[in-house]
Amino acid sequence: MALAPGDSGEAVRQLQRRLGVAGYLPANIASADVYCAQTQQAVSAFQTESGLPATGLCDEDTWxxxxxxxxNLGDRPLVLRSPNLRGDDVTELQRILSRLGFDCGRIDGIFGQKLDRALNHFQLNAGLEVDGVCHQDTVTVLRRLSRMTGDGPGIAYVRDAEQARYGQPLVGRRVAVGQFGDFDALREALNGALREHGAMLIDLPDSDSTEQSRTANLLGADVYVGFESSPEHESRISYYAVPSFESAGGRSLAQLMERHLRDVVPRIAVEGMRLPILRETKMPAVLVTLGPTEMMIPRSTRIAEAIFLALSAWAP
Structure with missing residues (x-):
């Protein structure tokens, strides 16, 4: 689904209705069925709040x-199934369980096996029926107990921060390297440096983010580094972050990369984002968005060296 200013019809009306329910559009615009300037501003605001690029265009990720x-939590039963359930209700379930001390992994809004184990453990400890289904009875107990936990980051963040703090040797670590665009030379230069220093390389040349994340997860990668190009002259290093959680390992790696890249790539920033490749990879992950390809290819070797140095410092 791709919608842009000037479009009209039922798809635009559905978009406006959902933006209105979410509080981004007033009622008189929420049923106008024309992708107007206010709709574009609302989409941009939603994207910013959701950790997506604020283009004002409704692309597949935004939809x-x-x-x-x-x-919302309680709207539907939540249970482990294939494909995994996704939604803000899953995010809220993860957030509450994490603050109660039940480790459900990173807070990503995806109902996976770690969340299933945490939910079953919670139900057992709370004296509820242990069926692995988050139904209304479970939600009621969760909400009552969550009022006693305060606003701490939760066990998932604490565990992730401890891993980032102490690091792991690069030798023997599984490093997944992916790309979106024409960065073969950069990817190969980084791959060569990683192999030379004893890292176990997971090369991900496929440009599909779902396939990249699936392979990285399946092969047990310890860290993911991806590259993509942008027509803009500003560059960005993104790590996974949503309002209720951020990857401490991803953030620390992104910050190290920025320090090593600032002399090679002008105008580079670090930003927490909810991009699919960062959300769906289960390990610390960063996506390096570089400027126009024609400007960056001649710098491939220096960029690769800077990223390798950052990875080495991140895993002392």
Whole structure:
């Protein structure tokens, strides 16, 4: 689904309705069925709040995020299934369980096996029926107990921060390297440096983010580094972050990369984002968004060296 200013019809009306329910559009615009300037501003605001690039255009990632934002905890039973359930209700379940001390992994809004184990453990400890289904009885107990936990980051963040703090040797670590665009020379230069220093390389040349994340997860990568190009002259290093959680390991690696890259790539920033490749990879992950390809290819060797140095410092 791709919608832009000037579009009209039922798809635009559905977009406006969801933006209105989420509080981004007033009622008189929420049923106008024309992708007007106010709709574009609302989409941009939603994207910013959701950790997506604020383009003002409703692309597939934005529409998916809007669909997931539709759900509140208790609206539907939550249970492990294939494909995994996704939504803001899953995010809220993860957030509460994490603050109660039940480790459900990173807070990503995806109902996976770690969340299933944490939910079963919670139900057992709370004296509830242990069926692995978050239904209304479970939600009621969760909400009552959550009022006693305060606003701490939760066990998932604490565990992630401890791993980032102490690091792991690069030798023997599984490093997944992916790309989106024409960065073969950069990817190969980084791959060569990683192999030379004893890292176990997971090369991900496929440009599909779902396939990259699936392979990295399946092969047990310890860290993911991806590259993509941008027509803009500003560059960015993104790590996974949503309002209720951020990857401490991803953030620390992104910050190290920025320090090593600032003399090679002008105008580079670090930003927490909810991009699919960062959300769906289960290990600390960063996506390096570089400027126009024609400007960056001649710098491939220096960029690769800077990223390798950052990875080495991140895993002392």
């Amino acid at each position: 998916t995020a809007l669909l997931e934002a539709w759900w």
